[in-house]
């Protein structure tokens with residue numbers, strides 16, 4: 330069963346819990362651990378593996394001729410899908426947002442190298458979304474391909490995301506924080522959390538989808554009351570950045586050897602430190618921050634901006 334090739338390439342024992350011994354933690358009497366999902370695999374990074382694996386498994390079991398998905402030119406999901414599909418031995422394709430550029434981004438170059446077939450669709454057509462016929466109309470080759478939602482969202486992505494916390498032994502955290510794009514990961518963490526834990530999603534988009542609308546009838550009311558969507562740290566919106574954010578990421582790396590990406594995890598860690606500094610967490614809080622990977626996306630920054 331070819332999924333074994335992917336599973337053996339993904340070594341979950343590489344995931345570490347990194348305790349941040351920051352003076353702020355001492356002052357505020359809080360514990361701060363980072364779940365380093367970025368260490369899972371160099372390309373199939375972080376949460377994207379969890380959101381992909383059941384889509385790939387289904388495609389293999391159903392003997393689909395390939396998988397097709399969607400994303401932007403720097404998408405972590407595209408990078409992960411191209412690599413994981415290649416390892417699983419199943420053809421892959423992607424519908425990429427925007428006109429075909431004269432030079433492919435590093436992400437798309439790697440995806441093509443891995444054998445992924447790329448089709449470019451400009452906005453606003455891309456933004457209206459694609460049903461099965463829409464996908465097929467882009468390229469008849471995709472007729473019987475399994476369609477993986479953008480970002481690995483949807484029910485099978487959620488099923489995988491509920492397994493992230495399995496990597497944490499002795500989960501006695503009071504607060505669990507993660508970055509939110511489609512909120513699939515945040516929902517999975519919430520579903521897998523304990524009754525006395527609070528889950529905080531830090532949105533990297535200005536207006537995140539409400540969890541209840543993403544996955545209707547999936548989250549019991551008791552759980553919703555333990556979830557907070559924080560929208561204060563998007564830094565202008567998706568993939569936007571400021572010097573404050575970049576400086577923070579460089580200092581974080583120098584002080585704690587913790588690399589972050591500017592689209593998701595940099596904003597998340599900034600939020601965690603800012604919330605701690607402003608006494609959001611009660612003394613003796615035990616905080617788990619999920620580092621969801623995505624470091625490959627930093628290749629869209631000019632060289633030298635980041636000191637790592």
Ligand SMILES: *Cc1c(COP(=O)(O)O)cnc(C)c1O
Pocket residue numbers: 375376377405406480508509510511512513514515590593594621622623624
């Ligand atoms: C895709 C991604 C996210 C967002 O996950 P969602 O499940 O879409 O909310 C967070 N962090 C990183 C590094 C990602 O690549």
